[in-house]
Each structure stands twice: as C-alpha cells, then as structure tokens.
Amino acid sequence: xxxxxxxxxxxxxxxxxxxxxxxxxxxxxxxxxxxxxxxxxxxxxxxxxxxxxxxxxxxxxxxxxxxxxxxxxxxxxxxxxxxxxxxxxxxxxxxxxxxxxxxxxxxxxxxxxxxxxxxxxxxxxxxxxxxxxxxxxxxxxxxxxxxxxxxxxxxxxxxxxxxxxxxxxxxxxxxxxxxxxxxxxxxxxxxxxxxxxxxxxxxxxxxxxxxxxxxxxxxxxxxxxxxxxxxxxxxxxxxxxxxxxxxxxxxxxxxxxxxxxxxxxxxxxxxxxxxxxxxxxxxxxxxxxxxxxxxxxxxxxxxxxxxxxxxxxxxx
Amino acid sequence: xxxxxxxxxxxxxxxxxxxxxxxxxxxxxxxxxxxxxxxxxxxxxxxxxxxxxxxxxxxxxxxxxxxxxxxxxxxxxxxxxxxxxxxxxxxxxxxxxxxxxxxxxxxxxxxxxxxxxxxxxxxxxxxxxxxxxxxxxxxxxxxxxxxxxxxxxxxxxxxxxxxxxxxxxxxxxxxxxxxxxxxxxxxxxxxxxxxxxxxxxxxxxxxxxxxxxxxxxxxxxxxxxxxxxxxxxxxxxxxxxxxxxxxxxxxxxxxxxxxxxxxxxxxxxxxxxxxxxxxxxxxxxxxxxxxxxxx
Numbered sequence: 326x327x328x329x330x331x332x333x334x335x336x337x338x339x340x341x342x343x344x345x346x347x348x349x350x351x352x353x354x355x356x357x358x359x360x361x362x363x364x365x366x367x368x369x370x371x372x373x374x375x376x377x378x379x380x381x382x383x384x385x386x387x388x389x390x391x392x393x394x395x396x397x398x399x400x401x402x403x404x405x406x407x408x409x410x411x412x413x414x415x416x417x418x419x420x421x422x423x424x425x426x427x428x429x430x431x432x433x434x435x436x437x438x439x440x441x442x443x444x445x446x447x448x449x450x451x452x453x454x455x456x457x458x459x460x461x462x463x464x465x466x467x468x469x470x471x472x473x474x475x476x477x478x479x480x481x482x483x484x485x486x487x488x489x490x491x492x493x494x495x496x497x498x499x500x501x502x503x504x505x506x507x508x509x510x511x512x513x514x515x516x517x518x519x520x521x522x523x524x525x526x527x528x529x530x531x532x533x534x535x536x537x538x539x540x541x542x543x544x545x546x547x548x549x550x551x552x553x554x555x556x557x558x559x560x561x562x563x564x565x566x567x568x569x570x571x572x573x574x575x576x577x578x579x580x581x582x583x584x585x586x587x588x589x590x591x592x593x594x595x596x597x598x599x600x601x602x603x604x605x606x607x608x609x610x611x612x613x614x615x616x617x618x619x620x621x622x623x624x625x626x627x628x629x630x631x632x633x634x635x636x637x638x639x640x641x
Numbered sequence: 642x643x644x645x646x647x648x649x650x651x652x653x654x655x656x657x658x659x660x661x662x663x664x665x666x667x668x669x670x671x672x673x674x675x676x677x678x679x680x681x682x683x684x685x686x687x688x689x690x691x692x693x694x695x696x697x698x699x700x701x702x703x704x705x706x707x708x709x710x711x712x713x714x715x716x717x718x719x720x721x722x723x724x725x726x727x728x729x730x731x732x733x734x735x736x737x738x739x740x741x742x743x744x745x746x747x748x749x750x751x752x753x754x755x756x757x758x759x760x761x762x763x764x765x766x767x768x769x770x771x772x773x774x775x776x777x778x779x780x781x782x783x784x785x786x787x788x789x790x791x792x793x794x795x796x797x798x799x800x801x802x803x804x805x806x807x808x809x810x811x812x813x814x815x816x817x818x819x820x821x822x823x824x825x826x827x828x829x830x831x832x833x834x835x836x837x838x839x840x841x842x843x844x845x846x847x848x849x850x851x852x853x854x855x856x857x858x859x860x861x862x863x864x865x866x867x868x869x870x871x872x873x874x875x876x877x878x879x880x881x882x883x884x885x886x887x888x889x890x891x892x893x894x895x896x897x898x899x900x901x902x903x904x905x906x907x908x909x910x911x912x913x914x915x916x917x918x919x920x921x922x923x924x925x926x927x928x929x930x931x932x933x934x935x936x
Contacts, residue, residue, distance in 0.1 A: 463853065
C-alpha cells in the first residue's frame with residue numbers, strides 16, 4: 326500500500342520533471358528572447374525594492390549598503406513621532422481626497438453629457454478640446470498656473486479686481502488646494518472621460534427603447550439605465566484611483582509649491598524628495614517613501630477585496 | 642429605419658441646455674491655451690495694460706519668438722529631448738513588443754509566474770530614493786541614457802500591447818511555425834504588420850511621455866548642456882530664472898519682452914504635440930479602448 330503510493334508520487338514527480346524539460350525544449354528560444362525584458366524588471370523595478378531595505382539602516386553612500394549600520398525600525402519610529410508626520414499625512418489625504426471627490430465624478434458627468442449630444446460636430450469639437458490638455462507637460466501646466474495666478478496674470482487680475490487684494494495667489498496657503506484641484510481636473514477630465522464613453526457606447530439600446538415606451542424622461546434613463554450599466558468600469562477605476570491616494574501628483578506639487586505654503590502643500594512624496602536630495606537623509610527618506618508605498622498597496626488590495634466580495638469586480 | 646417620435650418640449654430644452662453647457666465647458670477649457678498663444682504675439686506693455694482677457698494679440702509682434710530662438714539653451718534642450726524621444730521610443734517599442742509577444746504565447750510554463758512578477762510592479766515600487774541609487778549604481782548618472790533605459794518599459798503599455806497581440810487569430814501564426822521560422826520572424830513579419838495601429842498608439846504614448854518628462858532628468862543630469870527642453874522650461878517658467886530667460890540676449894532686452902517670452906517658449910515647446918494631436922486623436926483614443934478591454 327505504502328509502496329504503491331510512493332511509486333505513484335515518484336511517477337508523477339517524474340512526469341512533472343518531464344513536462345518542465347519538454348517545456349524548456351520547446352520554448353527555450355522564447356525564454357532567451359525575453360531575457361532583456363526580465364533584466365529591465367530586475368534592474369529597475371526589483372533592485373530598487375531590494376534597495377529599499379536601506380529604510381532600516383542609517384545609510385551613508387560612503388559606507389554603502391553592506392557597510393551601513395542596521396537600525397531596525399528607528400527611521401519609522403522617528404518619522405511617526407516627528408511633528409511633520411501629522412501635517413504631511415493631513416496634507417496628502419486632504420489633497421488627494423479632495424481631488425478624488427471632485428475629479429472622480431467629473432469625467433463621468435462629462436461622458437454622460439457627451440453621450441446625450443446628438444450633433445456629431447458639437448460632440449467632436451467638445452471631445453477634441455477637452456482631451457487636449459492631457460498632452461501638455463506638467464511643467465508647462467504648472468508654468469501656466471504660475472503666470473495666470475500671479476498679480477499680473479489673468480486669474481490674479483480677476484481675483485484682484487473682485488477682492489481688492491492684489492497678491493500672488495500661490496503665496497496664500499489657503500488657495501493651494503483649489504489651484505491644485507482645478508488645474509488637475511482641467512488636465513484630466515476629458516481624457517478620463519474616454520473610457521466611460523467607451524463603456525456607454527456598449528449600453529444596450531433596447532433598454533432605452535423600453536424606457537421610452539414606459540414614458541421615462543432623460544434623467545430617469547440616466548439614473549436607472551446608464552449609470553448602472555457602467556458600474557463595472559466605474560468601480561474598477563475607483564479602485565485604481567484609491568491605490569494612488571497616497572501618491573498625489575508630487576511632480577506637480579513640487580513645481581507649484583514654495584516654502585511660504587509648505588503648511589498646506591507639503592505632502593509625503595515631496596518631503597521624501599527634499600529629505601533625500603536636499604538634506605542627504607537617505608535612510609530616513611527611504612523609510613518615509615516605503616511607508617507611502619506600503620499604504621498604497623494596502624489601499625488597493627483592500628479596495629479590491631471589498632469590491633470582489635460585494636460587486637464581483639476585481640483587478641486581478 | 643428609426644421611427645421619429647416627436648420630441649417633447651422638455652426633451653428639446655434638455656438638448657439645448659446640454660449642448661450649450663458642453664460648448665461653454667469646451668471654450669473655458671481651451672481658453673487658457675488660446676490665451677498663451679495670443680499673448681505670445683503681444684507686446685509686454687500692451688499685455689500689462691489689457692485687463693487680462695484677450696481674443697487677439699494686442700499690438701502684434703514676434704519679438705518674443707526672436708528672443709526665445711536666440712537662447713542657445715532652448716535649441717540645445719530641443720536636441721536633447723529629440724534624442725530621448727527618438728532613441729527612447731525605439732528602445733521602448735522593441736522591449737515592449739518582445740515582452741508582449743512572450744506574454745501572448747500559449748503553452749509556456751514560466752509565463753504565469755513572469756506575468757505576476759511584472760504586474761506586481763504596477764502596484765508596488767521601492768520608491769524614489771532606492772530608484773535613484775539603483776540608476777546611479779548602473780553608472781547612468783550624468784548620461785542622456787538615463788532618460789531612456791530606466792523607463793524602457795511601461796507596464797501599462799505592455800499590457801495593452803499584449804491584449805492586442807492575443808487577439809490575432811492563431812491560424813495566421815501557424816504558417817510561420819510550420820515553416821520553422823524563429824520568434825523574431827513571427828514578431829516582425831507577422832504580428833507587427835497585423836497590429837500597426839497598436840504600435841502607432843503605444844509609440845505615441847511613449848513619445849509624449851518622453852517629450853514631457855522632466856523628473857528623471859532633474860535627478861540624473863547635472864550638466865545644463867544635457868538638459869531636455871522641459872528642464873529648461875522649468876528654469877524659465879517655474880524658477881523664474883532670468884539667466885535662463887535672457888541667455889543670448891541682454892537682461893534689459895529680456896526685461897522688455899518680459900513675460901511674453903515665457904508664453905512664446907510654452908508655444909515652442911508644446912507646438913509639436915499640438916500639431917500631431919489632431920491627426921492622431923483617433924489612435925490615442927483607440928489605445929484607451931484596448932486598455933479598457935483588460936480593465
């Protein structure tokens with residue numbers, strides 16, 4: 326009895342080995358071909374993940390990875406107890422959640438409105454103009470924002486005329502959030518609406534015809550037919566957006582902020598940059614960055630688990 | 642034939658309001674760009690005197706453009722960016738196509754684990770500082786290759802391309818297999834010609850990304866002569882660096898043209914994309930659609 330089982334295991338192991346051998350025999354050229362791709366991922370994605378271990382070191386480039394002192398979780402403890410931590414967390418969450426609240430529904434609304442337009446030329450015109458800002462570089466967008474909100478700029482002058490306060494709007498900590506969110510929506514609303522338009526074009530028209538017969542109006546059709554039919558797309562994109570919550574557009578913030586408004590505009594990723602590249606505090610800044618990455622991962626996995634359970638929508 | 646039911650007043654009102662609203666939104670969105678264009682052709686003095694709203698250039702002049710082109714850094718930056726775009730896109734497309742080809746084959750045992758390893762990188766990364774040290778460790782700091790190699794594959798584009806390759810009917814590929822042709826013949830002679838649109842889209846995505854990139858260049862390049870156009874723009878637009886602005890001309894001259902030189906430089910640096918965009922719009926959109934299939 327025992328012998329038989331042992332024999333069977335041995336055979337199955339042998340065929341398993343055999344199938345691997347067959348696979349390599351058949352596909353070795355394919356594996357050879359993909360090596361440069363694997364090298365890219367190993368060198369520029371996995372090597373930095375391994376390098377992130379300097380978060381547990383008092384890292385000095387002079388001593389290198391192997392020579393630097395290991396200090397356990399000290400960098401993390403230091404960060405969580407520093408007075409900067411609550412401010413950074415608050416700013417990061419405020420900026421990204423506000424962007425999410427206004428920026429997430431905006432492309433859905435635009436797509437819904439566009440979907441109701443029957444005139445082809447109007448539709449094409451609106452699509453062309455709203456997609457365009459997506460292609461403009463973040464440096465140019467921030468440059469335009471800076472010029473426009475300066476006292477001589479078009480928005481600065483307008484605000485000056487209305488309030489009588491002719492100062493640079495980017496020097497006012499209270500105004501950073503609206504400036505960031507509005508410019509963000511300006512740049513992304515059109516492009517982000519494409520995916521919803523694609524989903525909308527797949528909605529079964531028979532449902533609308535049935536609703537017409539029942540005498541449903543435009544708004545009730547939108548609420549009871551259109552929105553439910555693009556639910557999967559909406560949830561998928563929402564999970565992805567949640568995964569970016571801790572990331573906020575640090576490139577943009579770095580280009581727009583200045584020390585006068587750090588109190589409302591400094592976020593975790595900009596802090597990592599300054600801490601690393603301006604004060605050479607490498608281990609500590611890596612720890613802060615790692616904390617950020619782990620939060621992102623937890624958010625996206627959490628959101629995905631919830632949506633899988635309740636809506637059966639999953640990213641993987 | 643669709644039967645025409647007479648629209649109710651409410652329906653017509655809805656259409657009118659909706660159309661008007663959308664056109665207004667479109668105009669508001671395009672105006673900042675239009676303003677930059679118009680302002681770049683205006684004199685600085687007339688710009689200051691205007692109340693901020695312009696429909697056409699006030700006191701037409703091309704002085705700002707003359708001055709922008711006199712600046713050696715602008716042309717230099719353009720050349721560096723062209724290098725990153727041309728060489729970068731070639732490397733991007735080659736590696737992305739090979740990766741997508743691998744992931745779209747059937748009956749390959751290591752495919753699943755490799756694909757998982759690749760997808761993980763979309764959701765987790767080591768962060769900015771380890772990335773910097775890694776690239777530096779490979780000796781890429783201070784080289785224009787730092788704009789090309791560390792960004793050789795964008796995983797999102799890789800997945801779009803893989804989806805497109807998977808949709809090619811298997812029967813078309815069998816002829817090569819029977820002839821005993823290798824994988825490169827299959828990829829370049831069969832798959833590439835069949836998915837030209839996908840290559841165009843992904844190539845354009847990569848090109849735009851290279852054209853607009855500045856962050857890695859800021860991390861890895863120290864010599865101003867190596868800066869891509871976006872870093873030169875950053876000096877002029879963001880850091881308000883008069884040296885950057887007045888190079889090739891005097892301070893006084895630069896002051897006279899003032900802000901308008903900024904507008905001119907924005908136009909110069911954005912124009913290539915704005916010219917290509919209308920022709921390519923449908924391809925760009927096509928890319929989002931392929932990506933959406935996966936999502």
